Amino acid sequence: MLIDDxxxxxxxxxxxxxxRLRMNFNLHDSLEAKAQRLLNALEPGTLLPVHRHRHTAETYIVLRxxxxxxxxxxxxxxxxxxxxxPEEKVYGVHIPAGQWHTLEVLESGTVIFEVKDGPYMPLGPEDIILL
Structure with missing residues (x-):
């Protein structure tokens, strides 16, 4: 499969x-996969709570x-x-395990490549901060 326009x-x-103004396109075979790799299309206004992944780091690479x-x-x-x-030569960010974080989408049509360790673990209430 090509990852193209x-x-x-x-x-x-x-x-x-x-x-939700966002959509995942999973590249991993199952939620049990040891590596969760996905495209995440995000639109301005999507709401991601401040959260953490206690057991895995996470990496975002902005494709556009x-x-x-x-x-x-x-x-x-x-x-x-x-x-x-990427047009400003800043391509991604690595988020250490346990780091509280969120993101804001600045442009319509934004797509990121996201990677974290699997298997998939839904966030529990102890991993979300409501501001």
């Missing part, structure tokens, strides 16, 4: 039609568009922010 356009159209990644501490204080935009 046709695929990115297809996943983006699904995101635009989604109530741009995002702002925000890091928080246990006290809900913003500690760092990174704008990831």
């Amino acid at each position: 046709h695929l990115l356009d297809e996943v983006t159209e699904r995101a635009k039609g989604s109530e 568009g741009s995002i702002r990644v925000l890091f928080y501490d246990d006290d809900r204080t913003l500690t760092d922010a990174f704008t990831v935009h």
Whole structure:
């Protein structure tokens, strides 16, 4: 399978039609896979709560568009922010295991390649901060 404009356009159209304004396209074979690899098409206005993955690091590579990644501490204080935009020669961000984070989508048509260790583990209430 090629990861090309046709695929990115297809996943983006699904995101635009989604109530959540985002859509995953999984590249891993199952939720039990040891590596969770996916395209994530994101539109401005999608809401991702501040959250953490206690047992895995996570990496975002922006294929097109741009995002702002925000890091928080246990006290809900913003500690760092990174704008990831390939046209500005900033391609991705690596998020350590346990790091509280979220992202804001800055451009319509944004698609990221996302990787984290598997198997898939849904976030529990102890892994989400409501600001």
